[in-house]
Amino acid sequence: MRRWFALGIVILNVALWPVVAVSQQTTGDRDVAVEAAWARATAPDSKTGAVYFTLRNTGQSRIDLIGVRADRASIETLHKTVNDPQGTTRMSATAELRVEPGQTVVLEPGSIHVMLLDLETPLIEGKVLPLRLKFYDGDDLTVDVPILAPDAEGPTG
Numbered sequence: 001m002r003r004w005f006a007l008g009i010v011i012l013n014v015a016l017w018p019v020v021a022v023s024q025q026t027t028g029d030r031d032v033a034v035e036a037a038w039a040r041a042t043a044p045d046s047k048t049g050a051v052y053f054t055l056r057n058t059g060q061s062r063i064d065l066i067g068v069r070a071d072r073a074s075i076e077t078l079h080k081t082v083n084d085p086q087g088t089t090r091m092s093a094t095a096e097l098r099v100e101p102g103q104t105v106v107l108e109p110g111s112i113h114v115m116l117l118d119l120e121t122p123l124i125e126g127k128v129l130p131l132r133l134k135f136y137d138g139d140d141l142t143v144d145v146p147i148l149a150p151d152a153e154g155p156t157g
Ligand SMILES: [Cu+2]
Pocket: 050, 079, 080, 091, 113, 114, 115
């Protein structure tokens, strides 16, 4: 009995790895669209990864993204890449991401991204990483993030 149960879990896990080109989801009481989510595959020995997506506010009220969670990382933060006057590129943590009604925020390389630290397993090309987004009003949203090639520049090219 227990063995069959375990097998069921394995089949369910396989079913949860769909090939998703674009993630677009909307929550119930408010309009949040997460589009074009993607991540680069990571090297086998790498403990860090980054996730990018477009966050669109199609509703009437402000959206505050206050947290992100991925099961395979122990720390997830919102980062912003900045170039200081000396020409050094640094990443700094951003506590939240605010999107006003009608606005769109694009997370992309060299700019805002979700930083995954202390990854338990590498991000493998062709797989999908479920990422939970937590909003200030208590809503959360799970996005299936397609993992692209290590040198990918985005979901379309
Ligand atoms: Cu970062």
